[in-house]
Amino acid sequence: MTIPLPALTHETLWAILRDELDDDTANQLVWSALGYRWTGEQWSAESVDSSWREAYPEPPNFIESRPATVKLTRSIAPQHKQLLKEVLGFGGYKIDELVPRKTRRATMVNWLLGYMQNGG
Secondary structure, eight states: OOOOOOOOOHHHHHHHHTTOSOHHHHHHHHHHHHTOEEOSSSEEOTTSOHHHHHHOSSOOOTTTOHHHHHHHHHTSOGGGTTHHHHHHOOOOOOGGGOOHHHHHHHHHHHHHHHHHHTTO
16 A cells, blocks of 8 residues: 655655655655556556566565665666765765665665656
8 A cells, every 4th residue: 555655855865764764655765766656456567667567566675675676776877876975975874784674775765866866
């Protein structure tokens, strides 16, 4: 089930990085940007790029799925790889914070920044 999504702003992106935004909302922001649409009953992949639609006919949970996050990372254009640092000034996590949950959230934010840079 979908929930009203917050605007895709720097504040929202920081909330994802700080783990202040719940997983469902963070995932749905990426799903929406990828083209998944809520039909009122289920998520539709009709508008999703074929490479994503074939691999994930149902939208993946990026925080729980390493393969989905790897695919997301690989889909970030080279010129957008440093947007966390360049746009948000994010210096990364401390060593004791380097856990899959946080690094996957950082990947989601970096991907969303690239999406925003491309006019999304």
